[in-house]
Structure formats: C-alpha cells, structure tokens
Amino acid sequence: xxxxxxxxxxxxxxxxxxxxxxxxxxxxxxxxxxxxxxxxxxxxxxxxxxxxxxxxxxxxxxxxxxxxxxxxxxxxxxxxxxxxxxxxxxxxxxxxxxxxxxxxxxxxxxxxxxxxxxxxxxxxxxxxxxxxxxxxxxxxxxxxxxxxxxxxxxxxxxxxxxxxxxxxxxxxxxxxxxxxxxxxxxxxxxxxxxxxxxxxxxxxxxxxxxxxxxxxxxxxxxxxxxxxxxxxxxxxxxxxxxxxxxxxxxxxxxxxxxxxxxxxxxxxx
Amino acid sequence: xxxxxxxxxxxxxxxxxxxxxxxxxxxxxxxxxxxxxxxxxxxxxxxxxxxxxxxxxxxxxxxxxxxxxxxxxxxxxxxxxxxxxxxxxxxxxxxxxxxxxxxxxxxxxxxxxxxxxxxxxxxxxxxxxxxxxxxxxxxxxxxxxxxxxxxxxxxxxxxxxxxxxxxxxxxxxxxxxxxxxxxxxxxxxxxxxxxxxxxxxxxxxxxxxxxxxxxxxxxxxxxxxxxxxxxxxxxxxxxxxxxxxxxxxxxxxxxxxxxxxxxxxxxxxxxxxxxxxxxxxxxxxxxxxxxxxxxxxxxxxxxxxxxxxxxxxxxxxxxxxxxxxxxxxxxxxxxxxxxxxxxxxxxxxxxxxxxxxxxxxxxxxxxxxxxxxxxxxxxxxxxxxxxxxxxxxxxxxxxxxxxxxxxxxxxxxxxxxxxxxxxxxxxxx
Numbered sequence: 001x002x003x004x005x006x007x008x009x010x011x012x013x014x015x016x017x018x019x020x021x022x023x024x025x026x027x028x029x030x031x032x033x034x035x036x037x038x039x040x041x042x043x044x045x046x047x048x049x050x051x052x053x054x055x056x057x058x059x060x061x062x063x064x065x066x067x068x069x070x071x072x073x074x075x076x077x078x079x080x081x082x083x084x085x086x087x088x089x090x091x092x093x094x095x096x097x098x099x100x101x102x103x104x105x106x107x108x109x110x111x112x113x114x115x116x117x118x119x120x121x122x123x124x125x126x127x128x129x130x131x132x133x134x135x136x137x138x139x140x141x142x143x144x145x146x147x148x149x150x151x152x153x154x155x156x157x158x159x160x161x162x163x164x165x166x167x168x169x170x171x172x173x174x175x176x177x178x179x180x181x182x183x184x185x186x187x188x189x190x191x192x193x194x195x196x197x198x199x200x201x202x203x204x205x206x207x208x209x210x211x212x213x214x215x216x217x218x219x220x221x222x223x224x225x226x227x228x229x230x231x232x233x234x235x236x237x238x239x240x241x242x243x244x245x246x247x248x249x250x251x252x253x254x255x256x257x258x259x260x261x262x263x264x265x266x267x268x269x
Numbered sequence: 270x271x272x273x274x275x276x277x278x279x280x281x282x283x284x285x286x287x288x289x290x291x292x293x294x295x296x297x298x299x300x301x302x303x304x305x306x307x308x309x310x311x312x313x314x315x316x317x318x319x320x321x322x323x324x325x326x327x328x329x330x331x332x333x334x335x336x337x338x339x340x341x342x343x344x345x346x347x348x349x350x351x352x353x354x355x356x357x358x359x360x361x362x363x364x365x366x367x368x369x370x371x372x373x374x375x376x377x378x379x380x381x382x383x384x385x386x387x388x389x390x391x392x393x394x395x396x397x398x399x400x401x402x403x404x405x406x407x408x409x410x411x412x413x414x415x416x417x418x419x420x421x422x423x424x425x426x427x428x429x430x431x432x433x434x435x436x437x438x439x440x441x442x443x444x445x446x447x448x449x450x451x452x453x454x455x456x457x458x459x460x461x462x463x464x465x466x467x468x469x470x471x472x473x474x475x476x477x478x479x480x481x482x483x484x485x486x487x488x489x490x491x492x493x494x495x496x497x498x499x500x501x502x503x504x505x506x507x508x509x510x511x512x513x514x515x516x517x518x519x520x521x522x523x524x525x526x527x528x529x530x531x532x533x534x535x536x537x538x539x540x541x542x543x544x545x546x547x548x549x550x551x552x553x554x555x556x557x558x559x560x561x562x563x564x565x566x567x568x569x570x571x572x573x574x575x576x577x578x579x580x581x582x583x584x585x586x587x588x589x590x591x592x593x594x595x596x597x598x599x600x601x602x603x604x605x606x607x608x609x610x611x612x613x614x615x616x617x618x619x620x621x622x623x624x625x626x627x628x629x630x631x632x633x634x635x636x637x638x639x640x641x642x643x644x645x646x647x648x649x650x651x652x653x654x655x656x657x658x659x660x661x662x663x664x665x666x667x668x669x670x671x672x673x674x675x676x677x678x679x680x681x682x683x684x685x686x687x688x689x690x691x692x693x694x695x696x697x698x
Contacts, residue, residue, distance in 0.1 A: 012347035013601055015581070040346030040603075041372025041580045068601075089590060108589060127589065134588060135391035173531055177392075192472060195531060196538075212477045212491030256479050256538070 002032060002054030006064025006085075010049055012040030013088070016069040019046070019060065021079025021098060027056040058098075062087075067107065073100055076117070089126070092119050095143070108152065109133070114140040114162065120235065121145075127152035127171065130164045138179065140164070146237050153190065156183045159200070165232050175202045178261070182228060186240060197254045197261035205243055205266040214253035219267055221247050272673045275299075277306040278355070278653035281555030281663035282421050282428070289673050296654070296674065303422035310654065313634060314674055319648035321678060331647075331679065331687070338606070338645040339691035341628040345604035347580070348373035351593045352610025354560035356632075356681045357658020357670065361559075361566040363685035364608060369579050370692055374602070377563040378556070378610060379575040380592040382521055385530035386553040387564065387574045388588055392530070393537045398516065398550035399664040405434035406548075409512035411447040413536065414471060414522020415554045416454040424554070425459055429518070436513070445508060449474070450522060464505065467496035472528045474502075475535035481506035482542040510546035520554045555663035558653070562661035597623040605629045606688075607639050608681060609649075614638035632681050649681045656680035 002024050018035040033047025058079030066083065071090040073081040077097045089107040092100045096116045108126035111119045112133060125147045131154050132139035139158040146165050153171035156164045156178055165184045172190035175183045180200040188206045195211060203225065229244040248264040276285045289310060290298035296314035299307045322334025342348050348371045353361050368375035379387060410429050417424040425431060433440040448460035457463040466474050474495045477487055481503065492499040509515055517540055523532040536551060543549040555561045564574040571577045573586035589595055596602045597620035604627055613621045614637065624642060631643040640646040650656040655676030661667050
C-alpha cells in the first residue's frame, strides 16, 4: 500500500495525473515523490505537496482535502485508489480498469469518458458525472459509478455503455443525449431528464417531470433492474425496499431521436 | 471635418455606414448611428483626463506601469486574461500570445454571454448564414430570447426586417417577423407575431417545435406547459417549414437561463430539422462590437473559442473549469489582466471580490469599477475612434475600423505588445 498524505495545500490547481497505480507500481516512495505534477504553470513534484509512504504496490491511499488536485487516477487501468477526503475535478476520467473509492465528495467530470473499472463515491459528486467533455461524441463507455449522495447536472451525458447509480438526487439534464447504458437515480431527478436520449434506460424512484417528446408506454416489472440492484447491493450500495420487485411506468422517447430509449419511473402505488 | 462610412464598434451589428463629424478635436455628430452608437461615438471621443498609467491609484509613466504589470503577471502561477470583446483583433492576438507565454487562462466575454452557443456548436454543428443573406433572402425572421429594439437598435432596420433585398423586393412587407420571449419587450411592436412563453420553458418550446418539424404530434398538455396553445405551436412550426428562407436569431434569453448550452443545442437541432423542409439558418445575437472577433482569434490560434488554459504549455478547453467566473470564484486565479471590460461590475459577487484580492491590471479607455480596484490601470485609445483595427460582425464577417481622431493614449495593442516583450524578458523566453 502506498499512502500519500497532503502536507501542503496547493495555491493553484495541481495536476494529479501522475497519481495512478500504473505509475506507482514497483516504485519506492522516493521515486513516487519525484514524479512530476504541474502546480498552475510551475513544474513541481508530488513530494512537494504529499508525504509519501509505502512500497509502490497497486493500492494507493490519499489523505487530505484534495479539492485542488485535478485528474487523480485519470486513465488508470488497474489497482485501487482510496481517497480519505474530497477529490478535485476529473477524478478517474478516462479510466479503463481498477477501482476508486472516495470517502468524501468528488468534483466535476468525475469518471468522465470512463472506459472501464469502478468508482464509488460516498459523498456527493459534481456536474458531468460519467459524462463527456465538450465536443466529445461519447461519454462513459463501460464501467460502474456509484454515488451515495447527490450528483450535479448532466449525469451520464452522451453515455454509451455502463451503469451509473445515484442514491440521492441528480441535477438537470440527467442522461442528456445518452446513447445507451443504464442510469439509476433513487432520489429526485432535475428537469429535462433524458433530453435527446437515443437508447438506454433512465430509472427514477421518484416522480419526474418529462419532456413533451416522451410517451407513456406501459407499466412493467423489468427483470434487468432486479439484476442491476443485486449487483449494486454486492458493491455495498443500500437499495430501498420494494424497488427491486415493484412496478415501473415505462415512458418511451426521446421521439426527437429514435424513440428507442426509456425512462422507468417507480410506481409507488 | 466629416468622415463617411465609419464603423460603429459598439455592438455586434458593427454598422459601417456612419458619417462622423469632427469639430475641435472631438466628435460632435454621428449620422446614421442608433442611440447606442451615438452615445458611444460622442462619449468616447470626449477629452479624457486619466493618466496613461496608474499604479495603486498613483500616476505613473507608461514604462513604470508596464514594469509593474509585467512583474505581477510573471510571478503569477495561475494568471487570468479576460475581457477582449471591445478591442481589436490585433490586441486580441497579443493577448493570446501573452496567455501562452504566461501559462495562464484566457477567457472573453463570450463565456458570460454566448459561450453556450459555442458549446452547442461543438456538440451539434451550426447551420448559419451572413446578415447579407438575411437581408436578401429571409422571408421569415424569428427573434428568440432577444430584444433587438433595445440591444441592437439597427439590427432590424439595416439587416433583418425593413431593408429591401434581392429576393425580398418588398422589404418589410415581404417578411414575417416573430418574437418569442418570456415578456413583452419593445421589440414586440415590430413583430407580426409575439409568442410569450413561460419563463424557463425555452428548451421545451424548441424541443416541441423540433418534434413538429420531425412530423410528430404533440398533446395539448405539453403545449400548455410551455405557456402556448397547441394551435400557436403548430402555426409557428408550419410557418417555419413552409418559408423560403428562415432565420432564427437567438439571444441571451436562451444562453443565460437554466439549461444554457442545451437551450442553444435545441435551437441548433430545430434549425437542422427544419432544413429538411425549407432553407433555414441560425445566428447568435452577439452583444459587444468584437466579441465574435475574439472567438475567431482564439479559435484560429488555440483551436477553442473561449475558456482556454495554457498551464501545461498547450491549449486546453473546458467551460466550467477555465472560464472567468469559475477560475475567480474558486479562488484559483492569482493575477488578472482585464482588457476593455468591467468584470468587477458585471460578474457575480464572489468572482468580483476575488479581483479585488489579487493584483488586477486593466486596459480601458475610461474609468470603471474594475479600474478602481486595479493595482495597475492603463488608459488606452478606443479602437474605432482613436485607433485602427479589425472587428468581426456577429455573422463572423471581418470589418476594418477607422481612426477618426488622434489620441495621446497608446492603443490596447501597443500596451499589450510592450507588456508581452517585458514578460518574455522576465520569463527568459
């Protein structure tokens, strides 16, 4: 296990792309402390800001208020990153494998364009969770993101594959222009959920205001949801009673695109 | 002395038919200009009494000002360059180079006006045209979330509504004008049809129109939610699909309300869908005289139109991360260079307060809230009155500005060139 404890709060954003198990593997603590990290426009070293202890294994533990540290574990392909504190923007963006656990809040674009692996956030997530960068054709493409708290706007925007589960509320434009995949919100979704949805499923346990381009199709008990809930439970998420076996109202849309997508709203009767 | 065909660089219309009369070293008349243009010409040509440079409020020479400003910027870890929408493209180019040398963020007024249109453009593409095409062809003109009668007073009379065009020989009579807004504005007087939608329902309205253009049917409840009747929506969609050449001008009612870039994306997608039925185009109603120019300059030099960061030595783009409000309100910027803009008066409180905490350097023709809190304030010549330069009209047409008055002040470009040279020396590059 390698432990990085924040000893000096960065004054400007610190680019933390170097903090990945792939980079740390097999390196002694001194070599890890010598890895580069841009501090604003100044070249710096990880050791300038972090106390590094450990042996360069596949497991990294980060301790401290890391809201100014961006792109932690971005692009990682293996291993585990555990964050005891809040994480900055782009946490695990473009990640391809491994696991990230945050015992705190995560910033905007967490898991953006994720291509594999798991992210578990115990606190809240920012905007663009599992989403796409501006101008990108695809957001998250495989993988799993779980948030115990709330998430911001544009959760799973232009998502292509994978699962996002938010235990709290989600902001506006949840699953906007989503291509495929599954997005589950236990709390309240903001306005305009599923705008431009091509395929895929958006599930909400609370009533939602839908766009005029959605049509009520039927009330059903989809089997796939039960499987997803079982998987989420195994990952440590607590699932509200009754939702695994209950009925859902299915709305198809978005008819401004193919109309092959669906928003499933838990029928609380 | 009279100068004809002078360009008014106040708003995005950049009208180039102004006749300016100069008497005793100041402009006394600006014929053809609108009320905003007249005020701009007359007030900006008034004798200024500001020193060329002030350091912490005390008069200094230009050289002393450059030295102080260069040192503040060169020492900064996360400098921000902002404004640029009311200066020339030449000054904008120098600003981009300065941002690159400094390794900082560069953002322009686009990020608080039509930045969301730029983001929509990247996401879905922009079906657009020039104002010349609008004048000569458009038989259906729609303003959405815009009040041109007050914000762009000559837009309707010079480009879009009243002029006679090649294929619209009757001028005003040959065009149908529609205004969509959340309140009745003075522009409604000119419109044939005024549609008042509920606040915050622009996306739903545009989305519903797109559904109609795609051949879908809507229910009455959906229309009522928007604040219109189904007949009104069907009528508008019908007019849009059966015009010869339609144009949709979108204003900040779309870009700066809830939904922002998704609102403009919905407008762009609607216009794309309409092109299956009729020739249709869209144009953002750009506000400042050269705000379209700074998008162009930034795009051709960095690849991105606003919110660009050079910390890593190469340009990165991410609205929400490198844009002015975010960089300031998160307390990341540790120095700011403000060119021809007044963010201390216009940005949210937290962002404006940050400007007062850090070394802020301003280039402006007159005193503003931002120059009052600036550590170093340069007084500069106004592009289009005291200095030449290039501006881009709202339809991305470049127009050359003329110099009609001499000035004791250097232009923005000259100050930025001196600043750039000194910063390069300090950074040893």
